[in-house]
Structures are given as structure tokens and as C-alpha cells.
Amino acid sequence: MKDSNTTISQITLLKQKLHSAKVSLDELNEDRNAKLQTLLQFIGNLSLACKGQNLELDNKLAKLRHNLSTFERLDDALPELVEVERLLKGQYHHVMGKLEESRAGLSRVIRQIQRVDSAPDKLKREVKYFKQELAKPFHTVWDYIPKVEQLVSFYEDILAQQFETGEKLSVLPKHRQLGQELAQMIAELDFRKDQRDQVLVIKEMLAVDVEVENLLDAYQTILSLLMDNIAREKSASQEFLYALNDALSAVREVVSDSYNHAQRSHQLRHQLNREIDNRVDCVGDAVLDTDDLGQLKAQITEHLASLRAVLARKEALEQREQALLRKSMETMRKELNDLSEEACNYKERLFEQQKLNLLDPLTQLPNRAAMEERMELEFRNFQRNKHPVWVAVADIDHFKSINDNFGHSTGDKTLQVIAMALKNSLRDTEFVARYGGEEFVMLIPDVSANDIEQLLNRVREKVKNIPFKFKNQRITVTVSIGAAQIMENELIQETFERADAALYKAKHQSRDRVIIDI
Numbered sequence: 001m002k003d004s005n006t007t008i009s010q011i012t013l014l015k016q017k018l019h020s021a022k023v024s025l026d027e028l029n030e031d032r033n034a035k036l037q038t039l040l041q042f043i044g045n046l047s048l049a050c051k052g053q054n055l056e057l058d059n060k061l062a063k064l065r066h067n068l069s070t071f072e073r074l075d076d077a078l079p080e081l082v083e084v085e086r087l088l089k090g091q092y093h094h095v096m097g098k099l100e101e102s103r104a105g106l107s108r109v110i111r112q113i114q115r116v117d118s119a120p121d122k123l124k125r126e127v128k129y130f131k132q133e134l135a136k137p138f139h140t141v142w143d144y145i146p147k148v149e150q151l152v153s154f155y156e157d158i159l160a161q162q163f164e165t166g167e168k169l170s171v172l173p174k175h176r177q178l179g180q181e182l183a184q185m186i187a188e189l190d191f192r193k194d195q196r197d198q199v200l201v202i203k204e205m206l207a208v209d210v211e212v213e214n215l216l217d218a219y220q221t222i223l224s225l226l227m228d229n230i231a232r233e234k235s236a237s238q239e240f241l242y243a244l245n246d247a248l249s250a251v252r253e254v255v256s257d258s259y260n261h262a263q264r265s266h267q268l269r270h271q272l273n274r275e276i277d278n279r280v281d282c283v284g285d286a287v288l289d290t291d292d293l294g295q296l297k298a299q300i301t302e303h304l305a306s307l308r309a310v311l312a313r314k315e316a317l318e319q320r321e322q323a324l325l326r327k328s329m330e331t332m333r334k335e336l337n338d339l340s341e342e343a344c345n346y347k348e349r350l351f352e353q354q355k356l357n358l359l360d361p362l363t364q365l366p367n368r369a370a371m372e373e374r375m376e377l378e379f380r381n382f383q384r385n386k387h388p389v390w391v392a393v394a395d396i397d398h399f400k401s402i403n404d405n406f407g408h409s410t411g412d413k414t415l416q417v418i419a420m421a422l423k424n425s426l427r428d429t430e431f432v433a434r435y436g437g438e439e440f441v442m443l444i445p446d447v448s449a450n451d452i453e454q455l456l457n458r459v460r461e462k463v464k465n466i467p468f469k470f471k472n473q474r475i476t477v478t479v480s481i482g483a484a485q486i487m488e489n490e491l492i493q494e495t496f497e498r499a500d501a502a503l504y505k506a507k508h509q510s511r512d513r514v515i516i517d518i
């Protein structure tokens, strides 16, 4: 009886051990799921930063993000990860293909240059060497840019030589037209801060009667400034894409490794559980079937020994699993840390670019796009709290005559000074943008209908009192302003139109005045 009690208590102990083994296995699985879930969501967010590179890639990344949103769909996400990796590689091949096309294009241009008989011998030798160099494939955009610059310089040399030999090109109406088009294009483009001085020189040069040689120089400079911008932007996104591609490949490998390993472990664990169940059943059967306590004791001792062995194997399996999981996590963490750093750099660059895109390059005031964003914001505020919001449109009077009498670059400087005066006459919560040409838009919240006219007249007077002096001549520059307040049931674009109509009235009532639409 005593022996049978001991056996029963050993079985109970075994059951407890089994139970706690199961609980710790469940905990291990939960922990593993939670960690993978966090990491996979992180990848999802990082993938968002990739947006805009390629439409198909965008869609796949969105799908991948969706599939990664629940751990149960990890299996679904695996083919997506493979697909994204394929697309990233495709994107890479696309860029390489384009580079190859560009190389062929450059070869065509170089053949044209070789047909110029009058080119000096030194140049011909350089062109021949360049052609040989061009036979090598391009690996990055950086291989392409210097080649284009080199080509432009060949053309330059040929032209310079033609000028030297006295074949000076006369300025035709079409050259003047080209000069105006270039000036117009420059006005619409955004350049980096460090490029603006060069651009200003070109603008001033284009404003006077341009010579063909200068026009070619201007085109060449603008072309290389633009290429520089494109190359910077391209290499930033390329670096980021490569980093993202590497990280996704590593993560995919880790996820599929741990998935395969989890499947193998699951089978093994299942087998071990079956063995344990068998042993426990055998112990139960032996207790029921054997009356001889001595024999029972021997049988149970043998079963307990094998149970211990199975449990030890199970423990070893769990330890191996944990070690593998830790290693996988470490690899992923490292890869993701690198990627996160790369994403931060990329975001910073994008932010810089965005800032550049929202500023008017001449006056450094917010541009029309920035104004439209701010209008949306003010409109939402108005809908929420119904505080007054005013839209005012200011236009410099007879600005054309400043350009005509004193030159385009004086006109530009006038715009800069007036832009500063407008900005300085407003509070921080108020907003002014260059809407285009010589027109500015102000958005003024929280000012009553009684005070707005006085406020805008102060702005008008401030501009009028700027002591402009052109060619030693004291000039007074004035502005006309039209304003309207957002009304209930009106879109802010409609308010803008009413303000613009009020400006039109001000212009027709001899200018230099403020008209409020009420």
C-alpha cells in the first residue's frame, strides 16, 4: 500500500512537471510572438518611408504592411517579403537599364562630336580616349554625371574655338526668345541656398541684351546645377533603397529560418509529448495490472528513468530553441538599427527638400504651395472655433515700370525688400506668402472687422515709407490691398476670390489703398 502511494505521488509529481513544462513552453511562444510582432511592425513603418519610389513597390509594401499587422499572417507575409525584395532588385535593374540607355545616348553624341572636322587635334585625342572609356558600363549615376559634364566641356571647347576663329554668332530674335524662356524657367525652379548666387548672376545677365556665348554659358551652368540636384536626390534614395533591401533580405531570412525551425521543433516536441504520454500510460497500466509490489517498483523505476530522459531531451530542445531565437533577434535588431539610422538620414534629406519646395527662392517667403497648405489649416481652425479669419491680397502698384525703368534685377531687389516689410509688419500667428509675380497673400486670424482696415493700412503705409533709391532717384513704391473675411457656408477659395475682387477695385480707384469686401 505504501509503495502504491509512493507511485501515485510520483505520478502526480510528474504531471505537475509536465504541466509546468507546458506553461513555460507557452510563455516562450508568447514572448517570441510579441518580439516578432514588434519587429515586423517596425519594418512596416520603415517601409512607409520608401513611398514614392515606384508605384508597384508602393502597393506591395502597403500589402506587406497589412499582412505584417497580425502575427497569424506571418505565413502570408513571407511571399510578400520575397516579392518586395524582387521589386527592389527590379528597381535596381531598372536604374541600371536607364544608365545603359544613357551610355548609348552619350555614345551617339560623341560620334557627332567626332564628325566636327575643325576640332583641334588635342580635343580629337581626348574625345577618342573618352569614347574608349565610354565602352565600360556605368555602375551608378555618379559614373554618368561626370561623363555628361565632360561632353558639355567638349562642346564648349569646340564653340570657343569657333569664336576664336572669328565666327562670332550674331544675336537673332530666336536667341532673345531662348533667353526669356530660360529666365522664366529659372524663376519657376527651386535652387539650393549655395547655388543661388550663381543663379542670380545668370538672371541679371539674362535681363540685359544677351549674347549667344553668354546664353550658352547660362544654359550650361543651369544644366549642371540641375544635374547636381538630381544626382544628390537620386543617390540619397538609392542608398536608402539599398539599405532597405539589405535589411528586408536579412529579416526575411531570419523570419523564414525561425519559421522552418519552429516547424521542426513543433514536430519534435509533438513526438516527445507522445513519448511522455506513452510512458505515463505505461506507468498507469503497470499500477493497474501488477499485484507484485517488487515487480511494480522495478517497472516504475524503469519508466521513470525513461521519462526523465525524455524530459531532459525536451529541456535541451527548449534551450536550443531559446538560443536560436536570441541569435535571430540579435541579427534582426542589428539590421534594423542600421536601417533605422539610414531612414533617419533619408527623412532629414526629404525634410530639407520639402522645406526647399515650400519657399519662394527669390524672397524666401512661403510660396503658393505653402500658402494653400496654410489656407487649409486656417479654414479648419475657422470651422472649429468660428474666430474671424481674413484673407488679404496685396499687389505692388506699377511694378512693371520699375522693371522697365531700372532693370529686372532692381525689380527683384524691390520684391525682396517689400516681402521683408510685409513679413515684419505681421505678427507670428499671421502669415504672408508670395503668391506669384508681384502679388502677396496674407492670412490674418483673430482680428475683428473694426480693426482689419487699420491693420492693413499700417502694412500699406509701411511699404510706402520704404526709402527706395534707384539710380540716385528717390522712388516711392506703393501697394494696393483687397481683403475679405471667411463667411459661414463659404469655402476659403471663395473668400480668396472676394479678396481678389476687392484688390481689383482698389487698383481701379487710383491704387495705394485698402478695400475690404463686406
Ligand SMILES: Nc1nc2c(ncn2[C@@H]2O[C@H](COP(=O)(O)OP(=O)(O)OP(=O)(O)O)[C@@H](O)[C@H]2O)c(=O)[nH]1
Residues within 6 Å of the ligand: 187, 362, 395, 396, 397, 398, 399, 400, 401, 403, 407, 408, 409, 410, 411, 412, 415, 436, 437, 438, 507, 511
Ligand atoms: N523683377 C521681377 N519682375 C517680375 C517678377 N515676377 C513678375 N514680374 C513682373 O511684374 C510685372 C507685373 O506687371 P503688371 O501685371 O502689368 O502690373 P503692374 O505694372 O504692377 O501694374 P498694376 O498691378 O496694374 O499696378 C511684369 O512686368 C512682370 O514681368 C519677378 O520675379 N521679378
